[in-house]
Amino acid sequence: MGLSALALLVVALATTSFWLGRRRAIATVAGRASALRSLPGYYGWYAALWCGLPGLAVVLVWLLFFGGAVDRMTLASFPEEAARRGPAELSMLLNDARNAALGQSSLRADDPLVVALSERWASLRSAGLRLALGASLALSLAGGALALRAIRPGFAARAKVERAVGIGLMLCSTLAVLVTVGIVLSLVFETGRFFERVPIHEFLFGLHWSPQTALRADQVGSSGSFGAVPIFAGTLLVTLIAMFVSVPIGLFSAVYMTFYSDPRLRAVVKPALEILAGVPTVVYGFFAALVVAPALRGAGVSLGLDVASESALAAGLVMGVMIIPFVSSLSDDAITAVPQSLREGSFGLGATRSETIRHVILPAALPGIAGACLLAVSRAVGETMIVVMAAGLAANLTANPLQAVTTVTVQIVTLLTGDQEFDSAKTLSAFALGLVLFCVTLALNVVALRTVQRYREKYD
Amino acid sequence: MTEPAFVASRWSSPAMQSRLRRRYRAERLFRGLGLAAIGIALAALVLLLVSVLAKGWSAFVATELRLDVTLDSALVSLPEDADATARAQAIRSADWAAPLRAALMKLFPDVTERPQLRQLAALLSSGAPLELADLVERDPSLLGRSLSLWLPADDEVDLVVKGSVPRDLPEGARRLSLEQLGWLSQLESQGRVRRTLNTAFLASGDSREPEQAGILGAVVGSFLTLVVTLAIALPLGVAAAIYLEEFAPRNRWTELIEVNINNLAAVPSIVFGLLGLSVFLNFLALPRSAPLVGGLTLALMTLPTLIIAGRSAIKAVPEGVREAARGLGASPLQVMGHHVLPLALPGILTGTILGMARALGETAPLLMIGMVAFVVDIPGGFRDAATALPVQIFLWADSPERGFVEKTSGAILVLLAFLIAMNGLAIWLRQRFERRW
Numbered sequence: 001m002g003l004s005a006l007a008l009l010v011v012a013l014a015t016t017s018f019w020l021g022r023r024r025a026i027a028t029v030a031g032r033a034s035a036l037r038s039l040p041g042y043y044g045w046y047a048a049l050w051c052g053l054p055g056l057a058v059v060l061v062w063l064l065f066f067g068g069a070v071d072r073m074t075l076a077s078f079p080e081e082a083a084r085r086g087p088a089e090l091s092m093l094l095n096d097a098r099n100a101a102l103g104q105s106s107l108r109a110d111d112p113l114v115v116a117l118s119e120r121w122a123s124l125r126s127a128g129l130r131l132a133l134g135a136s137l138a139l140s141l142a143g144g145a146l147a148l149r150a151i152r153p154g155f156a157a158r159a160k161v162e163r164a165v166g167i168g169l170m171l172c173s174t175l176a177v178l179v180t181v182g183i184v185l186s187l188v189f190e191t192g193r194f195f196e197r198v199p200i201h202e203f204l205f206g207l208h209w210s211p212q213t214a215l216r217a218d219q220v221g222s223s224g225s226f227g228a229v230p231i232f233a234g235t236l237l238v239t240l241i242a243m244f245v246s247v248p249i250g251l252f253s254a255v256y257m258t259f260y261s262d263p264r265l266r267a268v269v270k271p272a273l274e275i276l277a278g279v280p281t282v283v284y285g286f287f288a289a290l291v292v293a294p295a296l297r298g299a300g301v302s303l304g305l306d307v308a309s310e311s312a313l314a315a316g317l318v319m320g321v322m323i324i325p326f327v328s329s330l331s332d333d334a335i336t337a338v339p340q341s342l343r344e345g346s347f348g349l350g351a352t353r354s355e356t357i358r359h360v361i362l363p364a365a366l367p368g369i370a371g372a373c374l375l376a377v378s379r380a381v382g383e384t385m386i387v388v389m390a391a392g393l394a395a396n397l398t399a400n401p402l403q404a405v406t407t408v409t410v411q412i413v414t415l416l417t418g419d420q421e422f423d424s425a426k427t428l429s430a431f432a433l434g435l436v437l438f439c440v441t442l443a444l445n446v447v448a449l450r451t452v453q454r455y456r457e458k459y460d
Numbered sequence: 461m462t463e464p465a466f467v468a469s470r471w472s473s474p475a476m477q478s479r480l481r482r483r484y485r486a487e488r489l490f491r492g493l494g495l496a497a498i499g500i501a502l503a504a505l506v507l508l509l510v511s512v513l514a515k516g517w518s519a520f521v522a523t524e525l526r527l528d529v530t531l532d533s534a535l536v537s538l539p540e541d542a543d544a545t546a547r548a549q550a551i552r553s554a555d556w557a558a559p560l561r562a563a564l565m566k567l568f569p570d571v572t573e574r575p576q577l578r579q580l581a582a583l584l585s586s587g588a589p590l591e592l593a594d595l596v597e598r599d600p601s602l603l604g605r606s607l608s609l610w611l612p613a614d615d616e617v618d619l620v621v622k623g624s625v626p627r628d629l630p631e632g633a634r635r636l637s638l639e640q641l642g643w644l645s646q647l648e649s650q651g652r653v654r655r656t657l658n659t660a661f662l663a664s665g666d667s668r669e670p671e672q673a674g675i676l677g678a679v680v681g682s683f684l685t686l687v688v689t690l691a692i693a694l695p696l697g698v699a700a701a702i703y704l705e706e707f708a709p710r711n712r713w714t715e716l717i718e719v720n721i722n723n724l725a726a727v728p729s730i731v732f733g734l735l736g737l738s739v740f741l742n743f744l745a746l747p748r749s750a751p752l753v754g755g756l757t758l759a760l761m762t763l764p765t766l767i768i769a770g771r772s773a774i775k776a777v778p779e780g781v782r783e784a785a786r787g788l789g790a791s792p793l794q795v796m797g798h799h800v801l802p803l804a805l806p807g808i809l810t811g812t813i814l815g816m817a818r819a820l821g822e823t824a825p826l827l828m829i830g831m832v833a834f835v836v837d838i839p840g841g842f843r844d845a846a847t848a849l850p851v852q853i854f855l856w857a858d859s860p861e862r863g864f865v866e867k868t869s870g871a872i873l874v875l876l877a878f879l880i881a882m883n884g885l886a887i888w889l890r891q892r893f894e895r896r897w
Contacts, residue, residue: 068745162793166707172699173708176721176767179760183731186738249497256494269498276505278879280821282850283512283872286857290865291511321504328501352483354490375726382728384824385850389857409730413827416737434734438727445726 006133007059010140014052017144021047021151029153038158046157049164051144058136066128071098074121081113097121187438190431197425198226203432205229209395209406211415211426226429228436230395234405238316238387239380241401245320246380247373250327257328258335259353277325285389288318293390300402308404310392316401319386323376330375334368334452335361367455374448378441384409408433512869512876519870522658522671523618524610525584525647527563531596533604535559551597556589557581560611567652568643579640583647585612587660587672610654615670615863617644621653624866635862661870665836666852670863673856675871677838681751681831681846682820684839688755689819693762694812698801700763701770701808706796725764732761733828741829748830749845757825762815769811773804806893813886817879823850849875 025043029035036043074097075082075090082090097117151157195203206227253273257266293314300307307313338361346356362369392404393414415430470476535554564580565571571580588611595609596602616635619625625634627641636644647653665677708714736757740746746753777800785795826832831851839846847855849871856868 064744068743071745158791162791165793166703169699169703169707172696173703173714173717173767175696176700176724176764177717179735179763180720180724182739183727183735186735187731190738249500252494252497253501256491256498260491260494261498265498269502272502272505276501278817278821278883279508280823280850280875280879282821282823282853282857283508283876286853286868286872287508287511289857290515290868291507321501321508324501324504352487354487355483357490378726378728382730384728384730384827385854388824388827389854409728409824412730412734413824416734417827417830417832431734431738434731438731441726441728441731442723445723449722 003059003063003129003132006129006136007056010052010055010059010136013055013137013140013144014048017051017147018044018048020144021045021148024148024151025153025157028151035153037154037156042157042161043151043155045161047144047147047151049161050147051140053164054143055136055140058132058139062128062132066132070121070124070128073124074117077120078113078117093117094121101125183438187431187435190428191435194425194428194432197428202226203228203429207397209411211411211429224425226425228433230397231406231408231411231433232436233397233399234312234391234395235381235407235409237312237399237401237405238319238391238407239377241313241316242319242323242380243373243377245317246323246327246376249320250324250376251331251369253324254328254331254335255357258332259357273325273328276321277329279322281322281383281385282389284318284322285385285387288314288386288390292318305402307402308392310390310404311402312391312405313401315387315390318390319380319383322383322386323379326379327372327376330372330452331365331369334365334372334455337368337455338364367451371448371452371455374444374451378444378448381444382409382437382441384413388413408437412437512872515866516869516873518622518624519661519866519873520658521622521655522660523613523621524654524656525613525617526608526610526652526654527560527584528566528606528608529559529563529592530606531559531592531603536596536603547600548597551600552593554593556592556596560584560588560592567647576639579637580643583614583617583640583643585614585671586669587667588612610656612660612671613653615861618671619863619866620644621648621655625862661867665838666834666847666855667836668834670859670861670867673864673867675849675852675874677835678847678849678852678871679874681754681835681839682848682850684751684842684846685754685758685826685831685848686816686820688752688842689758689762690812690816692756692759693766693815696759697763697766697812698770698808700767701774702796702801704767705771705774706800707792721764721767725768728824729761729822730824730828732757733825735760736825736829747843747845749833749835749847750843751831751839751846751848752842753829754826754831754846754848755842757829758819758822761822761825762819765815765818766812769815770804770808773807773811774800776807777803803895806889806895810886810890810894813882813889817882817886820848820878820882821850821875823848823854826851827854849878 022040022044024047025036025040026033033040071091071094074094078090085093093111093114094117096111097114098121100114101118101122203226206225207229208225208227209230211224211226253269257269261269289310293309293311296311296314296317297307297309342360342364343356346360351359387407387410391410392406393410394404395406395411396403398405412430412433415427415433471480535556535558536550537554561577561581564583565577568580571577591611592609613621616625617640620627620636620641621644631638644653660672661674663676664672664674667673704714704717708717736753740753740756741748746756781799781803782795785799790798826848831847832855833845833847834855835845835847837844853868853871853875856864856871
C-alpha cells in the first residue's frame with residue numbers, strides 16, 4: 001500500500017467523521033438544530049479536522065523524511081562495503097537497487113550487492129510504510145473519537161474550526177518565507193562545501209575558469225580551476241549590450257506613447273509590446289541562435305570583421321529586445337506618476353513638448369526610471385535560455401562584443417545538466433555561482449523597489 | 461560690454477526666428493526618435509514571429525512515397541498453433557525492410573550495386589519498416605497480398621521535396637547524392653510523391669530521426685507538470701492572499717512576508733531550479749526528470765505571482781460587501797468564504813491562468829531537475845520521465861540534423877498557440893466576469 005492510497009484512506013475517514021459529527025450534533029439536541037451553539041456543519045468540520053489532520057501529518061512526515069532515512073539506514077547496514085567501495089559508488093548502486101526493488105529496469109540488477117541492497121531497502125521501506133499506516137490510522141481514529149466525544153449542544157465548534165482555518169491560512173502565507181529560506185540554505189550549504197575544496201578568493205578573483213575535473217585520480221593537469229572573473233565579466237558584457245538596446249528603445253517608446261501617440265497607434269503598440277513580453281525565453285533563444293547570430297556573422301564577414309558564431313552581441317541584442325516591454329511599462333508608470341501640474345506649468349511657460357519632457361518630466365521621473373533600469377539589469381543578469389542557446393561555453397576574458405563569452409547562468413546549466421556526481425567541485429561550483437546570482441539580483445531588486453517606492457510616496 | 465543673449469520681446473527678429481526654428485527641429489527630432497523606438501520594437505516582434513512561422517509551417521507537412529509492396533507470407537515464420545502474443549512477437553521481429561527494398565528495386569530495375577541499393581533504400585524513413593509491421597499486426601490477413609502504400613520519406617528527402625533545401629547545392633553541402641535526387645525526380649514524375657499532414661509530428665514522442673520526431677510526449681509532459689503546479693500553487697496562493705489581505709495583523713512579521721513575496725517574484729527562475737535540485741531531488745530523493753518535481757518547482761516559482769494577483773483581486777471587492785455581511789452576523793471566515801471570495805474569483809482565475817501561461821513557457825528550472833532527458837515514450841504518470849514543450853524546443857534547437865530546425869519552429873508554433881489560447885481565455889474571463897465597482 002503506497003502513500004497516496006494511505007492519504008486517500010485518511011481523507012475517507014475524515015469525510016466519515018464529518019457526517020458522524022454532524023449527525024451526533026443534531027442527535028444531541030433531538031433534531032432541533034437551532035438549539036446548537038454553532039451550525040451543525042461546523043461540528044462535522046470539527047470532527048473531520050481532528051480526524052484528518054493528524055493522519056495527513058504522518059503521511060507528510062513520511063513523505064519528507066522517510067525516503068532519505070530508508071536510504072541512509074540501508075547504507076548503514078553495509079558498513080564494510082561502504083568502506084571498501086566509497087560512498088559515491090555505493091549511492092549509485094543504491095540507485096540501481098531502488099529501481100530494481102520498484103520493478104523498474106536497472107543496469108546492474110544482477111550484481112549480488114545490488115540484490116542485497118535492494119532486498120534490504122525493500123524490507124526497510126515496507127516496515128516504514130507499515131509503521132506509517134499504523135501510526136496515521138491510530139492517530140486518525142483517536143482524533144476522530146475524541147472530537148466526537150466533545151460534541152455537545154453548548155460546544156463552540158465554529159470558533160474552534162475558524163481558529164484552525166486561520167492558523168492554516170497563516171501557515172500558507174509563511175510558505176513564501178520558507179521558500180526564501182530554502183533557497184538561501186540550500187545555496188549556502190552547497191557553496192560552503194565548494195569553498196572547502198576551492199578557496200573563496202580564488203573563486204572571486206581568479207582569472208581562469210575551466211571546471212573540468214579529472215575523471216581518474218592519476219590524470220595530469222585537469223584538477224580544474226575555478227576563477228570566476230571571466231564569467232562575471234561575460235555576464236556584465238551581455239547585460240550591458242542588452243541595456244544599450246532596451247533602455248533607449250523602452251524609454252523612448254514609453255515617452256512617445258504618453259506624449260505624442262494618437263490612441264489608435266497606442267491601441268496597436270501596447271498589446272504588441274505585451275506579446276513581446278509574453279514570448280517564452282526559449283523562443284528568443286532560438287531566434288538569437290538561428291536568426292540573429294548567423295545574420296551578424298554574415299554582416300561581419302562582408303565588413304571584414306571576425307564575428308564568433310556565438311557572439312556576445314547576438315545574445316545581448318536579443319536579450320535587449322526581450323527586456324524592452326519591461327523597461328517601457330515601468331518607465332510608463334514612472335512618467336505618469338509625475339504630477340500633471342508640473343507638465344502644465346512647463347507648457348504655460350512656452351516650452352515645447354520635447355523641452356517639457358527633457359527638462360521637467362524626465363528629471364522628475366528619474367528615480368523611477370533608474371529603478372526600472374535596475375530591475376531590468378536584474379532580469380538580464382538572471383536570464384538563462386537566451387544565453388544558453390546563443391552565447392558560448394568558453395570563459396573568455398574579453399570586452400569585445402563580437403567574441404564569444406559565457407555567463408553565470410550558462411555555466412550553471414552546463415555544470416548541472418547531463419550526468420554528474422553530486423560531490424565534485426565541478427557541480428558544487430554551480431551552487432556557488434547560483435549564490436552569487438541570487439545575492440546580486442536580490443540586492444538589485446531591493447534597491448530598485450525601494451527607489452521606486454520612496455519616489456512614488458514623494459508625489460502622492 | 462557684452463551683447464545680451466537674445467531679445468526676448470521681439471519674436472520677429474531674425475535671431476528669435478532661427479532660435480524658434482531650432483527648437484521646432486529639436487522637437488521633430490525627438491518625436492522621430494520616439495517613433496523610431498516603437499518601430500524598432502515592432503519590427504523585432506514581426507521579425508521574430510515571421511521567422512518562426514516561415515521556418516515552422518513545414519513541420520506540419522510530411523512527405524510520403526507510394527510503393528507497391530508485396531507482403532510475402534514467408535516473411536513471418538509462424539507455427540500454426542501460435543497464440544496471440546507469439547504471433548505479435550513474430551510479426552514484430554520479421555525483416556520488414558526486405559519487402560520495401562524489393563518494391564524499390566522493382567521501380568528502379570537498373571540499380572544493382574550494393575552501395576547504390578543502400579542509397580535507394582535511404583529514400584525511405586527508417587521508421588517505414590515499423591509502420592509496415594504495425595499495419596500487419598493490426599490486420600494479419602494482409603500477409604501474402606500486394607498493396608499500394610504511402611510510406612514516410614527520409615528527413616533529407618522531406619526537406620528537398622518541401623523546397624527547404626535547394627536541389628542544386630554543391631556536392632558536400634548536400635546530403636542527398638545526385639543519383640538519389642534523380643530517383644526522387646522519377647518518383648515525382650510517376651506521381652509517387654505526396655505531401656500530407658504530418659501526423660507523426662502531432663501524435664508521437666521524441667526520436668533521433670527528425671521525420672519520426674513528434675511533440676505529443678512533450679505536450680503531455682507539460683500538461684502533467686502544469687497539473688501539479690496548479691494543484692499546489694492555486695490553493696496555497698489563494699490561502700496566503702486571503703490571510704495577508706484580510707486577516708494578517710499589521711506588524712513587522714507580515715511586513716517581512718510582503719517584502720519577501722515581492723522579492724521572490726523577481727528572483728531568476730534558474731535559482732528556483734537550483735532549489736528544486738537540492739531540495740526535491742537530493743534531500744527528498746524524488747525521481748529525476750519527473751513531472752512531479754517539475755510541477756513542484758514551477759509551483760514555488762509561480763506562487764508569488766499568484767499571491768500578488770490574488771491579493772489585488774480580493775482588494776478590489778468593495779468594503780460595503782464585507783460590512784453588509786458582517787452586519788448580518790457573519791463571522792470573518794464566513795464573510796470571506798461566502799461573499800468576498802466568490803466575487804474575487806474571476807480576478808484570481810485570470811491571474812492564475814496568466815501565471816500558468818508563464819510556467820508553461822519556463823525552461824531553465826526544468827533543465828536543473830533533469831527534464832532534459834531524451835524521452836521517447838509518452839509519459840503516463842507524474843513519476844515517469846518526461847520533457848516539457850519548451851525543453852523539447854531547446855533540445856531540438858541543439859540537434860545538429862537540419863530536419864530538426866523546422867521541427868523546432870513547429871514546436872514553437874504549438875507552444876505559442878497554447879499560450880495565445882490561455883491568454884485569450886484569461887482576457888475573456890476578465891471581460892465576461894470581472895465586475896467594476
